[in-house]
Amino acid sequence: MSEAKHAVVIVDDSPVVRTLLKHIIDGSADFFVAAQAGDGLEGVELIKKLRPAVVTMDVQMPRMDGPSAIQEIMRECPTPIIVCSVLAFEGAPVVLKSLQCGAFDFVTKPKSVLSDPNQFAQLLIGKLRAALSANRESLAGAEDSSAAAPAPSPARSEPASKEPSALAPIAAELVAFGASTGGPKTILSVLPHFPAGFPAAIVVALQDVPTPILKLIADQLAKVCKLPVDMATPDRPIERGRILLVSGEHHAMVIRGAERDPILKLIEKNQSTEQSPALNGLFSSVAVACPGKAVGVLLTGTGKDGALGIKKIRQSGGRTIAEDRRTAVVFDKPAAAIALDVVDLVLPSSRIVEGILKLTAYEPADAAAAR
Numbered sequence: 297m298s299e300a301k302h303a304v305v306i307v308d309d310s311p312v313v314r315t316l317l318k319h320i321i322d323g324s325a326d327f328f329v330a331a332q333a334g335d336g337l338e339g340v341e342l343i344k345k346l347r348p349a350v351v352t353m354d355v356q357m358p359r360m361d362g363p364s365a366i367q368e369i370m371r372e373c374p375t376p377i378i379v380c381s382v383l384a385f386e387g388a389p390v391v392l393k394s395l396q397c398g399a400f401d402f403v404t405k406p407k408s409v410l411s412d413p414n415q416f417a418q419l420l421i422g423k424l425r426a427a428l429s430a431n432r433e434s435l436a437g438a439e440d441s442s443a444a445a446p447a448p449s450p451a452r453s454e455p456a457s458k459e460p461s462a463l464a465p466i467a468a469e470l471v472a473f474g475a476s477t478g479g480p481k482t483i484l485s486v487l488p489h490f491p492a493g494f495p496a497a498i499v500v501a502l503q504d505v506p507t508p509i510l511k512l513i514a515d516q517l518a519k520v521c522k523l524p525v526d527m528a529t530p531d532r533p534i535e536r537g538r539i540l541l542v543s544g545e546h547h548a549m550v551i552r553g554a555e556r557d558p559i560l561k562l563i564e565k566n567q568s569t570e571q572s573p574a575l576n577g578l579f580s581s582v583a584v585a586c587p588g589k590a591v592g593v594l595l596t597g598t599g600k601d602g603a604l605g606i607k608k609i610r611q612s613g614g615r616t617i618a619e620d621r622r623t624a625v626v627f628d629k630p631a632a633a634i635a636l637d638v639v640d641l642v643l644p645s646s647r648i649v650e651g652i653l654k655l656t657a658y659e660p661a662d663a664a665a666a667r
Contacts (some may be wrong), residue, residue: 478625579605
């Protein structure tokens with residue numbers, strides 16, 4: 297029976313946790329545990345030998361920690377890795393580092409093996425299934441950013457990206473980004489490309505990213521971005537030339553009442569399993585609050601949430617961008633929008649800000665001076 301299932305390697309220094317994970321994985325319809333390792337060094341050797349479909353990995357282990365093991369695996373044999381960690385604020389830095397090193401996603405271990413075992417099992421198996429669609433080249437950091445995205449083969453049903461110069465520019469007051477799986481690493485590489493003085497506000501929604509990790513992302517971006525970066529707070533005015541990050545603990549909407557500037561509303565996530573923030577809701581609210589003056593950007597992520605929302609931005613007169621298959625860790629979200637034929641540009645992550653600047657006809661001061 298196991299021949300029809302996908303192989304998983306467990307890397308964790310806790311025998312109790314390894315037993316729990318094996319019980320969950322072997323009891324699923326899709327996966328079986330091919331091997332277990334008690335530290336990162338042993339895990340790397342097993343993964344290079346067995347080439348499993350997916351790996352689960354702890355972050356703090358003897359001999360070789362999680363981030364170091366992930367870096368080695370991505371160099372030798374890129375493999376989707378689900379980081380399993382007891383996430384508290386003090387554990388968030390190593391989880392974020394693991395994601396930057398190429399981990400596919402993360403799941404928070406239950407504080408006790410007896411707490412919510414069914415909920416944890418459902419979450420873990422869902423992430424393992426999502427990992428089967430991972431772009432292994434993107435996990436390893438491979439990207440050809442030297443040219444615009446080429447026209448894909450007809451079998452992919454993806455249109456060739458229009459050149460920005462062929463599209464009428466808009467006077468954007470808001471750029472809205474949405475992403476889920478792979479989003480933290482992508483956002484950290486994309487946002488620093490915005491030039492100082494960029495005139496529109498920027499709202500970034502990273503689905504299912506808890507506040508401790510998002511705070512670390514904000515701190516890192518603040519050091520390298522030319523625009524100020526803040527965490528979103530309830531009922532905050534959206535200021536032009538500033539980046540706001542929305543955590544996975546809230547849904548977000550942009551509204552415009554009697555105030556001149558739009559306001560960001562945060563709604564606490566309920567206990568359902570839906571992804572948060574809901575990108576369709578965010579993008580749809582942007583279309584209403586900033587008709588004809590918004591750019592919607594859909595990045596890497598599982599599921600289809602966001603496609604209908606950026607369709608509304610396009611219908612309102614705004615512009616839309618989707619990340620290209622070559623750089624998206626998971627292509628589900630961009631592919632869903634492309635299939636609706638509502639995407640103006642399909643670009644690799646390294647060219648997304650370039651596309652936004654051309655769609656908004658904004659020329660940085662240093663570029664203008666060089667002409």
